[in-house]
Amino acid sequence: MDIHEYRVSRSDEHGTVAREVHRAYKLPPDVDVTTVKSHLTNRGVLNITANKSNEGVVKVINTNDKFEVGLDAQFFSPKEIEVKTRSRSDEHGTVAREVHRAYKLPPDVDVTTVKSHLTNRGVLNITANKVGK
Numbered sequence: 001m002d003i004h005e006y007r008v009s010r011s012d013e014h015g016t017v018a019r020e021v022h023r024a025y026k027l028p029p030d031v032d033v034t035t036v037k038s039h040l041t042n043r044g045v046l047n048i049t050a051n052k053s054n055e056g057v058v059k060v061i062n063t064n065d066k067f068e069v070g071l072d073a074q075f076f077s078p079k080e081i082e083v084k085t086r087s088r089s090d091e092h093g094t095v096a097r098e099v100h101r102a103y104k105l106p107p108d109v110d111v112t113t114v115k116s117h118l119t120n121r122g123v124l125n126i127t128a129n130k131v132g133k
Contacts, residue, residue, distance in 0.1 A: 002024050007020075036048065036050040070126075071126070
């Protein structure tokens with residue numbers, strides 16, 4: 001993302017005094033660039049905001065044979081990740097800000113086959129077979 005600012009501070013018979021600033025920022029890979037917005041405050045501070053795309057979910061696959069979800073876990077080591085299955089579930093699952101994610105497994109998932117794997121790129125893949133498959 002490039003930010004270019006050109007501001008004329010004064011002009012007189014001798015010419016114009018202006019300031020020009022150019023800055024380039026690298027956006028994180030999980031930013032939805034279509035949601036980038038900027039706002040200049042009364043104090044001259046430029047605020048730039050954007051939404052994350054899918055809030056860390058890299059992929060979700062739900063076929064007849066398996067259920068798989070991939071999560072961005074690049075800032076965690078394998079020792080810091082715990083994957084559990086519980087019989088209690090709600091309608092949509094839960095996402096909390098403390099980097100706790102809960103997913104409702106489809107009813108036809110064999111919970112005894114749940115496996116997780118952290119890739120070299122920091123994506124946590126969780127897979128499970130479907131019942132009878």
